[in-house]
Amino acid sequence: MKKVLILGGGVGGTIVANVLARKVSPSEANITLVDATGKHTYQPGFIYVAFSDAKPENLVRNERSLLDKHINLIIDEAILIESNERRVRLKSGRILEYDYLVVATGARLCPEELPGFKAAHHFYDLDASIRLRRALDNFPGGRVVIGIGGIPYKCPPAPAEAACQLDYYFTRRGSRHKAEIHYLSPLPRVFPLESVAPLVQEIMESKNIQYIQLFNVERIEPEKGLVHSLEGESLKYDLLIVVPPHKGAKVIEDSGLGDKGGWIPTDKYTLRVKGYDDIYAIGDATDIPISKAGATAHYEAKIVAENIAAEIKGSGMIKRYDGKVRCFCDAGFKKGITMVFDYEHPPKPTRLSRKWYYAKMLVGKLYWSLVLKGWA
Amino acid sequence: MGQDVKVDRVIDARGSFCPGPLMELIKAIREAKVGEVISVYSSDSGSKRDIPLWVEKAGHELIGVFDRNGYAEFIVRKKR
Ligand SMILES: Cc1cc2nc3c(=O)[nH]c(=O)nc-3n(C[C@H](O)[C@H](O)[C@H](O)COP(=O)(O)OP(=O)(O)OC[C@H]3O[C@@H](n4cnc5c(N)ncnc54)[C@H](O)[C@@H]3O)c2cc1C
Numbered sequence A: 001m002k003k004v005l006i007l008g009g010g011v012g013g014t015i016v017a018n019v020l021a022r023k024v025s026p027s028e029a030n031i032t033l034v035d036a037t038g039k040h041t042y043q044p045g046f047i048y049v050a051f052s053d054a055k056p057e058n059l060v061r062n063e064r065s066l067l068d069k070h071i072n073l074i075i076d077e078a079i080l081i082e083s084n085e086r087r088v089r090l091k092s093g094r095i096l097e098y099d100y101l102v103v104a105t106g107a108r109l110c111p112e113e114l115p116g117f118k119a120a121h122h123f124y125d126l127d128a129s130i131r132l133r134r135a136l137d138n139f140p141g142g143r144v145v146i147g148i149g150g151i152p153y154k155c156p157p158a159p160a161e162a163a164c165q166l167d168y169y170f171t172r173r174g175s176r177h178k179a180e181i182h183y184l185s186p187l188p189r190v191f192p193l194e195s196v197a198p199l200v201q202e203i204m205e206s207k208n209i210q211y212i213q214l215f216n217v218e219r220i221e222p223e224k225g226l227v228h229s230l231e232g233e234s235l236k237y238d239l240l241i242v243v244p245p246h247k248g249a250k251v252i253e254d255s256g257l258g259d260k261g262g263w264i265p266t267d268k269y270t271l272r273v274k275g276y277d278d279i280y281a282i283g284d285a286t287d288i289p290i291s292k293a294g295a296t297a298h299y300e301a302k303i304v305a306e307n308i309a310a311e312i313k314g315s316g317m318i319k320r321y322d323g324k325v326r327c328f329c330d331a332g333f334k335k336g337i338t339m340v341f342d343y344e345h346p347p348k349p350t351r352l353s354r355k356w357y358y359a360k361m362l363v364g365k366l367y368w369s370l371v372l373k374g375w376a
Numbered sequence B: 001m002g003q004d005v006k007v008d009r010v011i012d013a014r015g016s017f018c019p020g021p022l023m024e025l026i027k028a029i030r031e032a033k034v035g036e037v038i039s040v041y042s043s044d045s046g047s048k049r050d051i052p053l054w055v056e057k058a059g060h061e062l063i064g065v066f067d068r069n070g071y072a073e074f075i076v077r078k079k080r
Helices: A011-024 A043-049 A126-137 A158-173 A195-205 A248-254 A293-311 A354-371 B021-031 B046-059
Strands: A004-008 A029-035 A039-042 A060-062 A072-075 A078-082 A086-089 A096-097 A100-103 A107-109 A143-148 A181-184 A211-212 A217-221 A226-229 A234-236 A241-242 A247-248 A279-281 A325-332 A335-341 B009-012 B037-042 B059-065 B073-079
Touching: A004 A011, A004 A279, A004 A293, A011 A029, A011 A100, A011 A293, A039 A086, A043 A126, A043 A354, A078 A248, A078 A279, A100 A293, A126 A241, A143 A158, A158 A181, A158 A195, A158 A211, A158 A241, A158 A325, A195 A211, A279 A293, A293 A325, A325 A354, A335 A354, A354 B059, B009 B021, B021 B037, B021 B046, B021 B073, B037 B046, B046 B059, B046 B073
Parallel strands: A004 A029, A004 A100, A029 A072, A100 A279, A143 A181, A143 A241, A181 A211, B009 B037
Antiparallel strands: A039 A060, A078 A086, A086 A096, A107 A247, A217 A226, A226 A234, A325 A335, B037 B073, B059 B073
């Protein structure tokens, strides 16, 4: 009987566990998932808490309710991975052994890494999104600036999406004329994907969203209401929204498994942690230079589950991850765009359409029942 | 190979379209010490425009751009 241990009950960890539980019988493998909170949060919903009317409680469910009944769920924090001994220490003092370890501990927000961050808002966790919504509701008018405070960060298109949502929010409230929206792009274009950037630029221009390119937020000076870039520029704000710097989970750093940012060096095809044949990493936790997105974690999780099942059954590795990511972005006014790409194929240009907005809403609805179960 | 500087860190960003090789370079520059040299491999056609633009604006040094087999290599020194 093999022991499979999964750290993290987010998108990646939950899908690996559920797919694996279908592929191997309880007599072949014991599957244990450790999650620090025991709660699962649908992060793409944060945008709708901050800029629309999503109810925060609808974004959170008990992890237990999302897992196959054969999976053991332990609500505890992994604090040390002892790879030589093939075991993991938990905060409670418990020690778990494994034959296969899957690390899916996601990304950690580190606002303290950006000087002056306390003066900024963000929409990268639930509480901050609720606070941002309140600040917008009370905003008397002026300049709203939205920027990015560190690389990498989750869901690279999200800040541009948020700029469009701000426009939609103020328009619905009838106060668009009182708000100037400025989007600070870290790149020399307004959107990470080159083939899609011209369309997003057109969308921003049509919404009167102003943008500054090559502006990586480095420092905030709240007393003067100024945000400064790594490239040496500054901009005044009345309300500032900044994506906080991200790092890998602390347990990765403490276990000596990460790079400088705490991201795990991972083979981009096999998803094995470099130098190990019994540890896999998926989702935001890896150093693979592709989008930190639920879609990435989802595709990776299915590959890893299939390959661990194949190893347990003795049929060897069977699948490689081809880098596939698909995402939908909401441009406001019930219209959106979509992008599909992999390691070999850059995304094709897309069109603004209602279809992609509704596709995004549908993914949100099917997330709990199909995506997390590994059926989609 | 057309270069004789010592590279301190290589970033293989081939196959990355989102966030893309420039984002990987910005991340690496933020982590590096002044004077360190970083090499980025990119298969994204946008990099030939993006990377030199950012390097110049951010005040670093583009030591060279080299066409390799199916990808480009950018060598950059952190200057400040
Ligand atoms: C505002 C916003 C919008 C987004 N929009 C989209 C979108 O439209 N499309 C898309 O594809 N993606 C989107 N994403 C990104 C997506 O949510 C993440 O990329 C995805 O959740 C990553 O999955 P993961 O499993 O790697 O990590 P997570 O889902 O973050 O899960 C990590 C889990 O690990 C647990 N954990 C961490 N450390 C420990 C530890 N030491 N011990 C035990 N447990 C631990 C955490 O509690 C958490 O449950 C968005 C994200 C944000 C913030």
